[in-house]
Amino acid sequence: MGVDPVGTSGGLLEHATDRTLVERCVDGDTRAFQVLITRYGRMMKAYAVRLTRSSADGDDVVQEALISAWKRIDTLEDGAMVKSWLMRIVSRRAIDLMRQRKDTESTDDVMVEAPERDGPERRAEASSQLGALSAALDRLPHGQHQAWVLREIGGYSYEEIAEQLGQSVASVRGSLARARATLVKEMEGWR
Known part of the structure; x- marks a missing residue:
């Protein structure tokens, strides 16, 4: 055999x-x-x-x-x-x-959990931070949310996002800029 x-x-x-x-x-x-x-x-x-x-x-x-x-x-x-x-x-x-x-x-x-090697406090903090980010993402307007997820999670280029969403590249850039600005402002307390 x-x-x-x-x-x-x-x-x-x-x-x-x-x-x-x-x-x-x-x-x-x-x-x-x-x-x-x-x-x-x-x-x-x-x-x-x-x-x-x-x-x-x-x-x-x-x-x-x-x-x-x-x-x-x-x-x-x-x-x-x-x-x-x-x-x-x-x-x-x-x-x-x-x-x-x-x-x-x-x-x-x-929700992505913190690595097991981290202590309970760090895992709780990471979970809270992810919860805050998730809530902030949910509050984004639909188009900004889609563009942000495609770019930051999917790794798509601006051109690919524009093609996927049926928008111009300039529109995608604007949506992403507004989404990022909103998220930075909403996540300031977690810095």
Whole structure:
């Protein structure tokens, strides 16, 4: 019995590179796709919730994004770029949903916990600070919120944000400048 270098048996598949997993997905390997979901699912959910301002909508967006990704994974030219590809699909799905539901309500926010190595006081402070930032983001006008999340969480360029939101680059720059100014003012107490 030989050794399986790509990890089809046992628990080695989760250690495969993104490129290898994508190649296997293209060949119809659902286990490889599950590893990608495990690897990037939380990030996709957090990003979707930030964009939609709703945990339930975030779940819907991620589900739709994963279905789309599975159907279109053979179109991905470089498997090593699967993470950014998945995040772009999430972004497009979230923006489509937000266009359909212009009056989305803010509900659950994703909170990132402080590392366990920090003491209880530091974790409590980090949690409070993240709560304050989340609340400040929720108070931003919808367009500023979208632009800020796409830029700061998604890492999109101004041009990409303009394309995603159907705005000019100048409009995006203005929205981001206003969003940043508001957030700096609202977070002054946490400096």
